[in-house]
Amino acid sequence: MRSNGFWAGGAVLLLLFLCMLYPLLAVITNIFLPGLFFGEVNYTGFGLLLELFDRPLWRQSLTNSLTLGLGTAFLGTLLGSLLAILRSQWSFRASRLLDVSAWVLLIVPSFMIAQGWVLFAGSGGLANQWLGWTWLTELIFQPFGLILVMSLCKFPLAYLAVTAALEWNVSQYGDAAKLNGGGPLTVWRTVHLPLSLPAITAGWTLVFMDTIGDFGLPAALATVYRFPTLPYSIYTAIYQSPVRFDMAGVLALYLVAILAVAMAILFFALRKSRVDFLTSRAVVQAPKPSRYSGLMSAVVLLVLVVAVGIPVGTSISTSLLKQLGGGLTWANLTLDHYISLFRVDPGEHRTLPLLTGMRNSFLIAGMAAIISMALGFLTSYVVTFTRFRFKSLIHLSTVLSLAVPGVVLGIGYIFVWNQRWLEQVGLHLYGTPTLLVMAAIAGAIPYAVRLQIGAFAKIPASMLNAAAMQGAGTVRRMKDILLPLVRGGLLTATLASFGTSVYDLAIASILKPPNYTLVPLVIDKAFEFSQYGYATAATVFSGTIVILLLLLGSWLGKRWLS
Incomplete structure (x- = not known):
């Protein structure tokens, strides 16, 4: 029989509360009771919330964030969906390269991609110096150009969501529509589009949430183009003199509210457009050969050259040049x-x-990857195999941590952990690397849970029930049954958590201890002071080491699994 999972569920919920829910609640509370977390209670009412419409910078930040988020969501989802349909329906040589590039863009932080575009399309960039493309500067450094750059960076979110939905072939529905006189456009509009709509909606929402909470792009553009967004304005509110945590909290509340609306749209759309279409006749989608496979490969390669080749190639080229305008000699x-x-x-x-x-x-x-992997293991166990009363809250918390930007999370950590009474009881974590580890865990939890919960869902509960009837306790069942069956998921979750935690610029900028150096800060500072050669060399060198570590971890893990 399934246990209620009280102890495991309680431990998971407590850790998620400390890492995610409590800091988020602190941000919201501080808006109406500023100073509450610093020993002063001053109720200010709702007046500060309305100042958004009176402060030009706040208003412009909101407008820029919505423009960038909505534009990227539509263009990025369109590009990702088209590539996913192309990948699932037809076979062509560049298909595997498309899959690899999508994961590369998903892991590489946006500030590195943005830095590559600045060096390529800036007034003194490679496109201007080498190719004479002076028009490219005006195209990129304006709202539509930024939407284009962000779409090329974020489309993998929609691509992976739609690709997963197109895994199964249910062509019999389209065949039935054709037999009833439906043309190709009618079949696509009435059959294929409705079946794919939930995945497209999920991809749109993921792209929107990831874009509107992005801190890396405005941070990289700050040296050449002024485009304030909500995350960047939150950051500047913390580091202005005097520090205005209340203002940062107001902007964070608006940002969280926008993300909450996006999540509500996602849940509503998924519920209204739910389609159960898998039957016994469904088979795994097998891409078909096409006489246009060469053209498909050319189109995909062109997209990947622009999305990956330009920013990465520019960074590599800049790191090898004495002077940016000296040419490739x-x-x-x-x-x-x-x-x-x-x-x-x-x-x-x-x-x-x-x-x-x-x-x-x-x-x-590394510490965040190991802890988040273990936490993801416990979370997946509680959600899949127990009757814990609050497991829906646990599941919601893991999704919420994917939506909350690092800037908002960093402010919440300051409110929660920068308090005098914590120092008296030995828990003054603010200004220590421990807080960075906790924030990294909060950012890695969604990946750790999503990559493991699928493996848990394939394990029948009868295995655990049989072991329980033979007297095996919870720990014994986890160690002897679950762990051997989900080792592959544990390895993937650990590597993904490590790769996504190294270059978190927002968390590093807000929570770094005094005189404490982190690699994204080194790169960002060098870029800010126009030391482009050093910044790009640091990017290429550190990125190569990260890739080698991931490959080494994957190789060692496969030997462990064999």
Whole structure:
């Protein structure tokens, strides 16, 4: 019989509350009771909420965020859906490369992609210097251009959602429509589109939420183009003098409210457009050969060259050039930027900033990956195999942590953990790396849970029930039954959590301890001071190390599984 999972469910809910729900509630509470978390209670009413319409910067930030979010959601979902349909219906040579590139874009942080576009399309960038494309600067550095760049960065979210929905072939419905006189357009409009609508809606919502909460793009553009968004304005409110946590809280509330509306639209659309179409006749979709496969490969390669090749290629090229405007000649090629990563000024007694940042970032990401993997294991167990009363709240919390931006989460951590009484009881975590680990866990939980819960769903409960009848306790059942069956999911969740935690610029910027170096801050600071060679060399070097670590972890994991 299924247990109520009280202890496991309670532990999971407590950890999720501390890492996610409590900081979010603190942000909302601080708007109406500013100073509550710092020993002062001052009720200010709802007046500060209405100042959004009186402050030009706040109003512009809201407008920019909505413009960027909605535009990217529509264009990114359109691109991702079309590529997913192309990938699932027909076979062509570039299909595997499309899958790999989608995961690369999903893991690489947006501020690195944006930096590559700045170096390529800026007034002094490679496109202007090498190709004479002066028109590209005006195209990219305006709202439509930013929507285009973000769409090329975020379309994998829609691509993966729609691809998963097209896994099964149910062509009999389309065949029935054709037998009743329906043409190709009618069949697509009345059969295929309704069946794919829930996945398209989910992809649209994911792209919108990820875009509107993005901090990396405005941070990278700040040096060349002023485009304030809500996440960036929240960050500046914290670091202005005097610090205005109440203003940051108001902007965070508006951002969370927009994300809540997006999630509500998703749930409503999924409920209204629910279609149960799988029958015994459904088979796994097998892409068909086409005489236009060469054209399909060319189109996909063109998209990937623009989406991946331009930003990544620009960063690699810049890291190897003495001067950005010197052209691609032997005389202008150099390894000095990479050598500078390991060079210390003789007059200064300090460690190398990049290597120190990599050590700290990898340590934090590694701890967060292991803990989030274990937490994801427990969460999947509670949701799948127990009758814990609040498991729906647990499931909602894991989804919520995917939607809440790192900027909002960072402010909540300041409110919760920067309090005098915590220091008296030995829990003053603000200004310590521990808080960075907790924030990284909160960001990695959605991936850890999503990548494991599918594996848990395939395990019949009868296995655990039989073991329980033989006297095996909960820990014994987890160790001897569940763990061997979901090892692959555990490995994937750990690697994904590590890869997504290394370059979290928002959390690093807000919660870093004094004199504590992290790799995204090293790269962002060098880029901010126009040290493009050093910034790109640090990006390429650290990114290569991350990829090698992931490959090594995957290889060791496969040996463990074999």
